[in-house]
Amino acid sequence: MTLPHTDTYQPTAPTPHLMNGQARGRSLRAQALQLLLLSNTQDKAHAVRTLDARDWPVDAQAQLQEPDGLPGRPLHPQLVHPSALAKRAVGSPEGRASLIHALTHIEANAINLALDVVWRFGDMPEVFYRDWWQVAVEEALHFELLEAHLQTLGYAYGDFPAHDGLWDMAAKTKGDLLARLALVPRTLEARGLDATPAIRNKLVSVGDQAGAAILDLILQDEIGHVAIGNRWYNTLCAERDLDPALTYTQLADLFEAPMLKGPFNLPARRAAGFSDTELATLCGTPQTA
Numbered sequence: 001m002t003l004p005h006t007d008t009y010q011p012t013a014p015t016p017h018l019m020n021g022q023a024r025g026r027s028l029r030a031q032a033l034q035l036l037l038l039s040n041t042q043d044k045a046h047a048v049r050t051l052d053a054r055d056w057p058v059d060a061q062a063q064l065q066e067p068d069g070l071p072g073r074p075l076h077p078q079l080v081h082p083s084a085l086a087k088r089a090v091g092s093p094e095g096r097a098s099l100i101h102a103l104t105h106i107e108a109n110a111i112n113l114a115l116d117v118v119w120r121f122g123d124m125p126e127v128f129y130r131d132w133w134q135v136a137v138e139e140a141l142h143f144e145l146l147e148a149h150l151q152t153l154g155y156a157y158g159d160f161p162a163h164d165g166l167w168d169m170a171a172k173t174k175g176d177l178l179a180r181l182a183l184v185p186r187t188l189e190a191r192g193l194d195a196t197p198a199i200r201n202k203l204v205s206v207g208d209q210a211g212a213a214i215l216d217l218i219l220q221d222e223i224g225h226v227a228i229g230n231r232w233y234n235t236l237c238a239e240r241d242l243d244p245a246l247t248y249t250q251l252a253d254l255f256e257a258p259m260l261k262g263p264f265n266l267p268a269r270r271a272a273g274f275s276d277t278e279l280a281t282l283c284g285t286p287q288t289a
Contacts, residue, residue, distance in 0.1 A: 026056075026057075026059075027056060027057055027058060027059035027062055028053055028056040028057065028058050028059070028118065028129060028130075028133060029058060029059055029060070029062060029064060029118055029119045029122075029129060030059070030062070030064065030119070031051060031056055032115045032116075032118035032119040032133070032136070033064055033067075033115075033119035035047050035048055035051075035115055036070060036071050036072060036112060036115040036116060036119065037067065037069060037070065037071070037072045038072045039072040039073055039074055040072075040074060041073075041074055041108045041111070041143065041157065042144075042147070042157075044072070044111060044140070045108075045111060045140035045141075045143045045144050046140075046144075048111060048115070048136050048137055048140040049137055049140045049141060049144070053130060053133045053134075053137075058126045058129045058130070060122055060123055060124055060125070060126060060128075060129065061122060061123060062122065063122060064119055064120075064122075066120075070116070071112040071115075071116070071167065074157075074158060075158075076158030076159070077101075077105060077157070077158045077159070077160060077161055077162040078161045078162070079161070079162060079163065079164045080161045080162070080163060081163065082163040082165065084161070085102075085161060085162075085163060086098075090202045090203070090205075090206055091206050093153065093154075096153065096203070096206060096208060096211075097150060097153040097154070097155040097159075097160075098160050099199070099202070099203075100146060100149055100150045100153065100155075100211060101150055101155060101157065101159065101160040101162070102160070102162065103146050103199070103215075104143060104146040104147050104150055104157050105157070105162040106166065106192070107139055107142040107143035107146055107218075108143055108157070109164075109166040109167055110135075110139035110142070110143075110166070110189070111136055111139045111140050111143060112167060112170075113139075113166060113167070113170055113184060114132050114133070114135040114136035114139055115136050116170055116174075117132045117177075117180065118132050118133055118136065120174065121177045121180070124177075128232060131228045131232070132228070135225050135228060138221045138224075138225070139225075142214075142217075142218050142221065145214045145217070146214060149210060149211055149214060152210075165188070165258075166184070166188055166189075169183055169184055169187075169188055169255070169257070170184060172255050172256075173255060177236065178233065178236050178237070178240075178242075178247070178251070179251050179254070179255055181229050181232050181233040181236065182233055182247070182248050182251045182252070183251060183252065183255055183257050184229070185225060185226050185228065185229025185230070185233075186226065186229050186230060186233055186248070187252070187257055187258075187260070188257075188258075189222065189225060189226055189229070190226050190229075190269065190272065190274075191260070192219075192222055193219065193222060193223065193226060193265045193268040193269055193272065194262070194263065194264050194265045194268075194269075196215055196218065196219045196222070196265075197219070197265060199215060200212045200215040200216065200219075203215065219268065223268050223271050223272045224272075226269075226272035226273070227271070227272045227273045230272060230273035230274065231273060234273075245277070245278065245281070260282065262283065264279070264282060264283060266279055266283075269282075
């Protein structure tokens with residue numbers, strides 16, 4: 001079926017990022033950019049958690065120049081292709097630490113992703129930026145909790161290699177907010193809703209109740225984060241007269257998103273704002289996304 005032109009996704013030209021004097025250092029968006037540049041993840045998480053966003057105007061119209069070196073990263077962990085990561089049994093001390101390290105790295109990336117949305121995409125309502133700042137604050141807490149737990153196991157963040165899949169998609173979608181919302185919170189981060197219960201059960205099976213409790217908190221927060229992504233994705237689709245389901249399929253194909261595979265955490269996805277139609281489609285056949 002041929003759809004009207006207004007129902008077909010067309011990339012929009014990104015806003016030119018030119019630093020102006022008004023924005024430099026004096027807005028929440030400029031602060032997000034400066035924090036994203038920090039290479040020490042512990043410092044970044046602490047700074048995000050302690051900055052009082054109420055003290056900073058958003059300045060949604062500011063045009064910010066993208067500097068070199070985004071995102072700031074520590075020297076370790078070494079970033080490798082996912083296929084190069086060793087698989088370790090969670091029952092061994094090293095295997096459990098490797099699992100907690102992988103989760104810690106996901107949260108480090110999640111801080112970067114939330115900060116990047118705040119600074120990069122201009123001309124949105126103020127509540128958009130404050131939503132994503134709150135996401136950054138909660139991701140910073142997740143990182144700190146997991147890193148502290150990792151240290152109780154005798155390891156530190158950076159002791160194991162990691163992959164960069166989350167940020168790879170952020171780089172692909174840096175010029176298109178609709179694509180970013182569709183393919184990072186609604187796709188990659190939503191996969192965490194599916195995976196977390198099984199990971200939690202693995203930790204419980206080896207007696208790691210503290211790790212399981214951290215994942216319980218993370219799952220509840222991540223439902224809220226995915227819900228924010230869903231809400232703003234659907235808002236933009238409505239403003240552009242786009243069909244959300246069709247547009248999602250087009251974006252997943254255009255940006256070569258990974259394929260979604262079950263099992264799916266349907267209660268969590270429903271709580272995060274996925275419609276019954278979306279969930280039925282998701283469960284019916286493998287979906288490229």
